[in-house]
Amino acid sequence: MGSFGNMERDLENMRECFRQGRTKEATWRKSQLKGLLTLMKEKEQDIFKALQEDLGKHYIEAFRDEIGTVTKSLNTALESLKGWMSGRKAKLPKIALLSTAEIVPEPLGLVLIFSSWNFPFGLSLEPLIGAIAAGNAVVLKPSELSPACASVLANNLPRYLDRKAVKVFQGGQAVGEELLQHKWDKIFFTGSARVGRLIMSAAAKHLTPVTLELGGKCPVVVDSLPSSWEAKANFNLNNDVMVICLFDFFPTANQKVAVKRVLVGKFGACAGQACIAVDYVLAEKNFAPTLVELMKVTIKEMFGENPKETSSISRIINKGHFLRLKNLLKDPKVEASIVHGGSLDEDNLFIEPTILVDPPLEAAIMTEEIFGPLLPIITLEKIEDSVQFINSRSKALAIYCFTKNKSFERRMVSDTSSGSILFNDVIIQYIADTLPFGGVGESGTGRYHGKFSFDTFSHERAIGRRSLLTDFWFRFPPWNIHKLLLLESAYNLDYLDCF
Structure with missing residues (x-):
């Protein structure tokens, strides 16, 4: 040491x-x-x-x-x-x-x-x-x-x-x-x-x-996952048995899996104290009630009736960070937006997994990186509006998007910028050694893994070696028009050779 x-x-x-x-x-x-x-x-x-x-x-x-x-x-x-x-x-x-x-x-x-x-x-x-x-x-x-x-x-x-x-x-x-x-x-x-x-x-x-x-505020966009998808057929070539993938047949199954992944990317990632943890959710207004109910059920499945008694969720690192998170909820308008959770235990540095719907966008909870188990859901008229919402804020370390709409997926890739973007899951890009991990803009510079x-x-050092046997005589002074023409020809030859 x-x-x-x-x-x-x-x-x-x-x-x-x-x-x-x-x-x-x-x-x-x-x-x-x-x-x-x-x-x-x-x-x-x-x-x-x-x-x-x-x-x-x-x-x-x-x-x-x-x-x-x-x-x-x-x-x-x-x-x-x-x-x-x-x-x-x-x-x-x-x-x-x-x-x-x-x-x-x-x-x-x-x-x-x-x-x-x-x-x-x-x-x-x-x-x-x-x-x-x-x-x-x-x-x-x-x-x-x-x-x-x-x-x-x-x-x-x-x-x-x-x-x-x-x-x-x-x-x-x-x-x-x-x-x-x-x-x-x-x-x-x-x-x-x-x-x-x-x-x-x-x-x-x-x-x-x-x-x-x-880090920054990593958004997760949750499409309503409509029921128009088709079942996918997978064939086992060893015994020619066809297996129907029910995940892509029933929209409810997709929604449950999506919610489980979103919540583990928030509450199951050091209680949200992670640079790539989900910071907030963007969802359509008419889908938000369904999303909230699914989240409530899933939180209970993950952390029990009384999350304070579970050993499956991390505590807040220290009192200073606890009080910072507590202050995020102090605004009466923010507190009024809580639809689940919200209980605090300062002695044990525990904050219950908390869901909020449409807290004020100018409140600290929506302008600062949360870094804790508080999950705001921001509702939009249509999910495509999430692109503009994300672009109105600093570039995130990661964007997560749950959708089966390939057109929307392409738009998320082409019209937004972030360190990484992941579809239909969260955080797993971190463990992929073949992918660069790092931010852009406010979320960081450089990459690793x-x-x-x-x-x-x-x-990366450039090393060159040249023979002493021959040279192009027209690369040396004194200059004249003939040397210029020869240089132009030489460089053009290399340029044309690139195509």
Whole structure:
């Protein structure tokens, strides 16, 4: 673990370790990834316990969202590392006679990762995997708001990883500010837009590249899912049995599945304390009553008659965030829009899954990222109006849309902008290593996961080689009209060759 008092010395030693080439070797990278994999296996119970202590996460939710995803990412990195590290040949124009070129990824150097408290292991280790795989020396600053999880990371990473090249600095705001005073080759930050601006401002002093994983108000558009769909027939080729997919035959079944997925993307994702959690719902006015009733039934199925007694929903991280969420409901007009839930238990930092219908759009609950188990439903005359509604607000990290209308689906893709868009489900894009994860505009800059994490912490270096045997004489001064004509011909030849 890094020492706050000896930060300058620790960072210089890490830079020297990188300069010596220690972290660039494939054997070092693999050994560190294997060390992380061993940590995840051997310290699984410690991770469960810490997540329960800090966030009240059920161990199954903890495995689904953190241990499982990190383990999968580690296995992917280990299997793919050789290919990721390999350079690739680049095609050159004909004017570059007797030349070859390639693009080779190289590590950036000493990088800094700020992780968040809501997924303290996933949001620490996912970028760490990419930074190590790319061959960097890495400093990790876990969030002080999840102290038990930060302690597990600080106490165990030095035991499983190379402590000369990977260090953890624990602490609060003072430690973060001190880290930002130093020069880095990359800063990776997960958190709020407010702090993201501070990170970017500090990085600008040294022209340090920054990846910001922020958030925003992620909408979910729920179409009324009309009954005009056709049943789909699936054939089992082994015994020629035809199976009718009832999911696409009965609209009620579609609605129930959609509601279950929406609710797990809100209340089942760290109680809504997730950057890609559902923030609010857009639905047609005549469908909203049906939607609310389905939600009430499904909440009861998921969390029981008294959700406060369940172990299946996380608690609010601390009193400050609890009071912030409580204040969102204080507005009398907002409180009047509650149609389900609304009970608060400050002593246990518990907020009941709460549904609101048409709270004022100018209220804080509709202008600020909620980051908690409060779910507003905004009603529209027709579902197509959701495009304009979404575009009137800052770009979201994710847009979710439940629809069977292919025309509307195409419009959602072409006429909106977000970090990602997912149809007929929520959040699962996060676990796909083959998809880039990141925001756009207010929801962040940069991307990671899988190969994208490796690329985020790498510089793609262009390498060219040219023979000394021959040259185009007309590329050198003194200039005359004949050389211009020859240059025009040479460049045009390459241009035409592109088609």
